Amino acid sequence: MKLFRPRAPKPLPAGTAVHHHFTSAGDPVQQEIAQRPELPQLEPAIQRVVAELRALRAAIAAGARARSEQKLRALIESARQALQSATADQERTARRVMAGVDEMRDAEAAMAKRTAAYGQLDALNAELAARKKADEAAANLAAIMAQLK
Secondary structure (H helix, E strand, O other): OOOOOOOOOOOOOOOOOOOOOOOOOOOHHHHHHHHOOOOOOHHHHHHHHHHHHHHHHHHHHHHHOOOOHHHHHHHHHHHHHHHHHHHHHHHHHHHHHHHOOOOHHHHHHHHHHHHHHHHHHHHHHHHHHHHHHHHHHHHHHHHHHHHHO
């Protein structure tokens, strides 16, 4: 015994017609569709991607002039040792000036030497930061290009 028996639809009586309903501007469904926010456009998204690629390539080009990270780290370590030596010399000279053994121009020369050593260390750290930024930009660019393929 079957629980469901499909049946054909009853035919329309003679003289009747089928009327189709199309939405109009006053229809609530049509108004809801009109109030939905617009989907993001493709052109601005493409422009953002192009701008990001341009920025990544500029960062890579800026870091291309920098030395390798390993060489920079070695140079930074030697500059740090030179700064420590210059700082110790400056402190020693300052104590000698306070004791009256050396003159003030000796302390100024030691301070200038320490300032120069610090400037060199600072420049090397800035170059290392640029190198790291360029390497990171290159990795990001490679990841984006891999996704596009």
